[in-house]
Amino acid sequence: MRALVETVSVDGMPVRLHTMAPAGRRRDSLAPTIVLVHGIGMSHRSFARSQRVLSRTHRTIAVDLPGFGGLSPVGRRLEISELADVVMRAVRSRGVHESVLVGQSMGSQVVVAAALQHPDEVLAVVLVSPVVDDRHRSLAWLAVALGRDGLVEDARMNVVLLSDYFRSIRQYVRELRPMVRWPMLDAVAALRVPVLVVRGTRDPIARSEWAGRLTRAARDGALVELYGAHHVQEHQPAPFAELVDDFRRARSLEATR
Incomplete structure (x- = not known):
């Protein structure tokens, strides 16, 4: 299955969208x-x-944010709210x-801000390996933790990590700085959608x-742990996809009652 790849401009910033869907349905009204x-x-590539x-x-759309995935750097800092x-x-x-x-990871902050x-x-949000722990809000701690994660990621994911970081x-x-200082816990507590x-x-x-x-901060939260490292969605793609689908269906049923 090949993705439909499109680059769109938002306020002059390029954003690349990789759309995949069941055969012949990349542009129809499959929702959500x-x-x-x-x-x-x-x-x-991390998804x-x-x-x-x-x-x-x-229908799925994987996003390359401005300045990432080979896109030109923006030339300035973008706050989490701007990325959302x-x-x-x-x-x-x-x-x-x-x-x-x-x-x-940082994308979990972006989707919370977007919701x-x-x-x-936005019907619901899924936060995979969310950051930043407010009890470890320092670049030094994150750098050490990132190094440890590299020891437990598989070879393919480490190649993706290093090549994407370089680009x-x-x-x-x-x-x-925006990632480290963003108040994730307070933001999740303010959400009105399932988490x-x-x-x-x-x-x-x-x-x-x-x-x-x-999870406890969310009004309607659930937590699942799968075997794997920081990029657990790639270590366990089928169980992860099943989790997302089950979560979406369950919350959709609750909304109709």
């Missing part, structure tokens, strides 16, 4: 669309395996008005205690 948002330094599985039954608005405007340009947002800013367009280094450095938190059992960055506190 599952939108996948990568973490800092990464690209759509390569899980997107293929999800797209067997859903960019994502929503980009997918809206492709006719998406009802979505489940899935964010990994707060565009509540009428995005200028924007990566600019986004570190699914997913973490890997071997993840040294999004630890179990932090994931539990985030």
Whole structure:
């Protein structure tokens, strides 16, 4: 299955969208669309395996944020709220008005901000390996944890990590401060949509205690741990896709009662 790749401009910033869906349905009204948002330094490739599985039954769009995935650096720092608005405007340009947002690492911050800013367009959010733990809010701690994660990621994921980081280094450095200081716990508590938190059992960055506190902060939260590291969605693509689908269906049924 090949993705439809389109680059759209939002306020002069390029955003690349990788759309995959059941055969012949990339441009129709399959709803809700599952939108996948990568973490800092990464690209759509951090969802390569899980997107293929999800797209067997859903229209999916994996986003390359401005300055990442080989896109030109923006030339300035983008706040999390700006990135969230960019994502929503980009997918809206492709006719998406009802979505489940899935964010990994820094992308989890982006999707929470998007749900707060565009509540009428977001049905639920899935936070994969969410950051930043408010009890470990320092670049030094994150750097050590990232190094530890590299020891438990598989070879393919480490190649993706290193190559994506190299391509995005200028924007990566600019986004570190907004990521570290963003109040994730308070933002999740303010959400009105269901929240699914997913973490890997071997993840040294999004630890179990932090994931539990985030889940409890949500009005309607659930936590699932799968075997794997920080990019658990790629370690366990089929179970992860099943989790997302079950979560979406369960919350849709509750909404109709």
